[in-house]
Amino acid sequence: MTSQLLGPAEVRGIAAELGLRPTKKLGQNFVHDPNTVRRIVWAARLEPDDVVLEVGPGLGSLTLALLPAAAAVHAVEIDPALAERLPRTVAERAPELADRLLVTAADALRLRAADLTAPAPTVLVANLPYNVAVPVVLHLLAELPGLRRGLVMVQVEVAERLAARPGSRTYGAPSAKLAWFADARRAGPVPRAVFWPVPGVDSGLLAFERREPPPGPSREEVFAVVDAAFMHRRKALRGALADWAGSPAAAEEILRAAGVPPTERAERLDIAAFARIAAARR
CATH class of the missing domain: 1.10.8.100 (rRNA adenine dimethylase, C-terminal domain)
Known part of the structure; x- marks a missing residue:
C-alpha cells in the first residue's frame, strides 16, 4: 500500500485553504520534499507491527510516508486547525490507510499515556519544533515506556548536543539526561531547502534506542x-x-x-x- 505524498504545491495549497501562516512560536517549518520524508521513514527502520508516535504532523507530509510502513500512527498536533485537517488529507491521498491514523489534538509537552488510544506507540518519528525538541523527547521517553526507539529531526546543534559523549565540547545536561533513557547517535543532515518556510538554521536527524537506566536512585x-x-x-x-x-x-x-x-x-x-x-x- 502506498500514499500520494505532498510536494511544495500541495503543502502551500493546504496552508492557503486553512489561511495558515507558519509561526515561529509553534516552530512551524513544514517539509515539502517527498524524498526527505521517504529517507526519514527508511532511516527509522520501521517494522510492520510498529506503532509510530509523530509529534507535530503539521500538514501531513511525514504522516503520509509513515502510514504505509507502520501498523498505526499516533499524530499529536498542538494546532487545532491542523489536527482537524489531517484526517481529511489522509483520506484524500491514502484512503486505504486512513484507519491507521489516530489524531490527538494536544501539546506534546503535556501529553500523558492515557491521552492516547490503543495501540500504544513503540517508535517516535517526528519533525520536532526547534524550540521544544529537547524537553519533548525527554518527556515522551519518561511518559511512554513502550517507546523503544526513535528518529527525530531537530536543529543540527540540538542533535549534536543530544548525541554528545562525555568529554566532548557539546556534552551537557541534555546529553546526560537522554543517556538515562537511551543510546543516541547522529543520523545525517537535512538541507534547509526541504522546508517551507526555509528555516534560518540547519537541521539534522537524531536516532536513539532505549536501554535500561543505571540501577539505584530514581x-x-x-x-x-x-x-x-x-x-x-x-x-x-x-x-x-x-x-x-x-x-x-x-x-x-x-x-x-x-x-x-x-x-x-x-x-x-x-x-x-x-x-x-x-x-x-x-
Whole structure:
C-alpha cells in the first residue's frame, strides 16, 4: 500500500485553504520534499507491527510516508486547525490507510499515556519544533515506556548536543539526561531547502534506542545531580555540587564515596557516574 505524498504545491495549497501562516512560536517549518520524508521513514527502520508516535504532523507530509510502513500512527498536533485537517488529507491521498491514523489534538509537552488510544506507540518519528525538541523527547521517553526507539529531526546543534559523549565540547545536561533513557547517535543532515518556510538554521536527524537506566536512585534524584553539576560546569564538582550537597565538604565526601574525584568536572561524567553520586548521598 502506498500514499500520494505532498510536494511544495500541495503543502502551500493546504496552508492557503486553512489561511495558515507558519509561526515561529509553534516552530512551524513544514517539509515539502517527498524524498526527505521517504529517507526519514527508511532511516527509522520501521517494522510492520510498529506503532509510530509523530509529534507535530503539521500538514501531513511525514504522516503520509509513515502510514504505509507502520501498523498505526499516533499524530499529536498542538494546532487545532491542523489536527482537524489531517484526517481529511489522509483520506484524500491514502484512503486505504486512513484507519491507521489516530489524531490527538494536544501539546506534546503535556501529553500523558492515557491521552492516547490503543495501540500504544513503540517508535517516535517526528519533525520536532526547534524550540521544544529537547524537553519533548525527554518527556515522551519518561511518559511512554513502550517507546523503544526513535528518529527525530531537530536543529543540527540540538542533535549534536543530544548525541554528545562525555568529554566532548557539546556534552551537557541534555546529553546526560537522554543517556538515562537511551543510546543516541547522529543520523545525517537535512538541507534547509526541504522546508517551507526555509528555516534560518540547519537541521539534522537524531536516532536513539532505549536501554535500561543505571540501577539505584530514581530518575528525579539523578537529574537533580545532573542539573546542579552543569549549572556551574566550569567549576570542579566539589564546588559545583556544594549547594546540592549542603557544603563543599559534604560534596567532597559524597563524591569520594561514589568513586568520583572531587576535582573532576561535570562534562567528564557519564550517566552511570551521576547515578553513583545520587546514590552516595542517600
